[in-house]
Amino acid sequence: MIIVEVKNAILGDSVFWHGREENISEIRNIPARMAAEKVVKDGKSRVSGMWHVRQEIQRDEQEKQA
Numbered sequence: 001m002i003i004v005e006v007k008n009a010i011l012g013d014s015v016f017w018h019g020r021e022e023n024i025s026e027i028r029n030i031p032a033r034m035a036a037e038k039v040v041k042d043g044k045s046r047v048s049g050m051w052h053v054r055q056e057i058q059r060d061e062q063e064k065q066a
Contacts, residue, residue: 001020001055002019003055004052005052005054006052016051021040024036036053043055
C-alpha cells in the first residue's frame with residue numbers, strides 16, 4: 001500500500017491519498033504521483049516539498065514473503 005501525506009505548516013498534516021500500487025494513476029497531483037511511482041519502484045520513502053510518500057507492507061503481502 002502506498003500512502004501520500006501532506007505535511008505543511010499552513011495546511012496541516014494529513015493523508016492525501018492511500019491505496020494499492022496499481023492505483024497510483026488516481027493521484028492527480030503530479031509531484032505526489034511521481035514520488036509514488038519512485039516509491040513503488042524501489043520501496044524507499046520520498047519527500048517532494050510538502051508531499052511525503054511511503055510504502056506500507058500489508059499483512060497479506062508479509063505472509064506471501066515469509
